[in-house]
Amino acid sequence: MRAGSIFYFFREAFKSLSRNKLLSFATISTISVCILIIGIAVLITLNTGNFITQLESDVEIVAYMDKDLTSESVTDIGEQIKEIQGVKAINFVPRDDALKKLQKNIGGKEYDLKATLGKNPLPDTYEIKASNPHDVASIAGEVGKISGVYKVNYGKGFVEKLFNATRWIRIISLVFIALLVLGAIFLIATTIRLAIFARRKEIYLMKLIGSTDWFIRWPFIIEGILLGVLGAVVSIAILLAAYSSLLNNIETMSFLPLITSSSILRNFYLSLLAAGGVLGVLGTFISINRFLDV
Amino acid sequence: MLVQFYNVSKVYSNGVKALDDISLKIDKGEFIFLMGASGAGKSTLVKLLFREELPTRGQIFLASRSVVRMKRAEVPKLRRNVGIVFQDFKLLENKTVSENVAFAMEVVGANTRDIKQRVPEVIKMVSLQGKEDSFPGELSGGEQQRVGIARALVNRPVLLIADEPTGNLDFETSTGIMELLYDINRKGTTVIMATHARELVKVAHKRIITLEKGKIASDNADGESIA
Secondary structure (H helix, E strand, O other): OOHHHHHHHHHHHHHHHHHOHHHHHHHHHHHHHHHHHHHHHHHHHHHHHHHHHHHHHOOOEEEEEOOOOOHHHHHHHHHHHHHOOOEEEEEEEOHHHHHHHHHHHHOOOOOOHHHHHOOOOOOOEEEEEEOOHHHHHHHHHHHHHOOOEEEEEOOOOHHHHHHHHHHHHHHHHHHHHHHHHHHHHHHHHHHHHHHHHOOHHHHHHHHHHOOOHHHHHHHHHHHHHHHHHHHHHHHHHHHHHHHHHHHHHHOOOOOOOOOOOHHHHHHHHHHHHHHHHHHHHHHHHHHHHHHHOO | OOEEEEEEEEEOOOOOEEEEEEEEEEOOOOEEEEEOOOOOOHHHHHHHHOOOOOOOEEEEEEOOEEOOOOOHHHHHHHHHOEEEEOOOOOOOOOOOHHHHHHHHHHOOOOOHHHHHHHHHHHHHHOOOOOOOOOOHHHOOHHHHHHHHHHHHHOOOOOEEEEEOOOOOOOHHHHHHHHHHHHHHHHOOOEEEEEOOOHHHHHOOOOEEEEEEOOEEEEEHHHOOOOO
16 A cells, blocks of 8 residues: 555545534544443443452351361361462461450450350361362362361352352343444444445445545545544543542442552553444444445 | 447346347447437446446456456456546536546545646646636536546546436537547547437437447448438
């Protein structure tokens, strides 16, 4: 492709933008509404995902030791647990600490739990975190096989239900976003088709003069990218303002763990910008082909 | 031989039979009138030449290349060798005379230097000097058609196809356009002109092919003439 042609494509794209102000405005509005809706959906999904991940990572395995083990064999069991594949971290809770914790939680100053019970009824325990929370069941099984482990607890039943629910939430939100994107493509293609329709005579003429399809397409595609990116910028500005004010107002409500990581948010906004460009190109591409069939 | 039609038929998807077993040959440098009533198949025949339509049956050759078997990607090349003049001019209203003519060079990717040199040449050829910066809306019908002819000529086609070029013009203006087309023909471009302006054709003493219901009713290539 010659440099002169590239210059021609850009010149034509900008000319067309300024000549069809109303249609350009309509296209930008359509794209920015689509991206805004998609952006909100993605933001909700990201935050839900964040929340789910946090819930899942709270899942842990508690292994209770036999009470008559020596401290060496307890340490040895700890080493064995660490070697199990998928174990991220273990935390040893000595029985005395466990009792103190219990005392603090349910006991009061007025009576001493240890004195009441006569002896410490609690075993030494290991709290085990899995690298992937979905592996807890199998890890728990492995831990249970180690001799000297009296009992393993990981919230059996509840964990399976939780993971089942989170899996469905993820699938449904992905399907929802995919549907939104499809809808956006068709809506944008329809709007762009109006703009191309206004210039169908020019396209017909170009075809009869001997223009190649790509020579005709390029200015429209550049125009599509520009409209898409402009539309995305508008929606990003709205999302940016809305989300940061949400963050500021919700700070006190710590039970809602909103995403604040600037790198995640920056990638999110950059993706929306790219999505605008891609939607603009796709819409143009879908719309223009029928006019090239001369 | 520039153009060859072998047993060409065209039936449109709605069942209308526009051309029925047409065979004809056109030499380089000829000037040909294509006559016939509306619906006789003139426009269809013309459209087959630059492949706006494909024939249902038969073969068409332009400069020994099959127009029918040509790949889609080769069609632009074919069309650059064919200049087309329309009855309704098909000028771009938002472009000046110069820009309309330059447009035909731009859209086939010509470079700026060639465009700057060639456009004034053709504008002079069609006698529109001084009107370069006018918009089509500011020109008379005859002048607009001259712009259309300049645009068709600017890429130096071997064949100029004019579909009812005088259809929207009065007799006197038409005569001027005819003089221009004869002049172009004298300089070596083959011209095919579809028309039903009998009074223009009669005085021309050129080859006349008459279509009737999709068939060739007469062709004075061998010296026969129409009544």
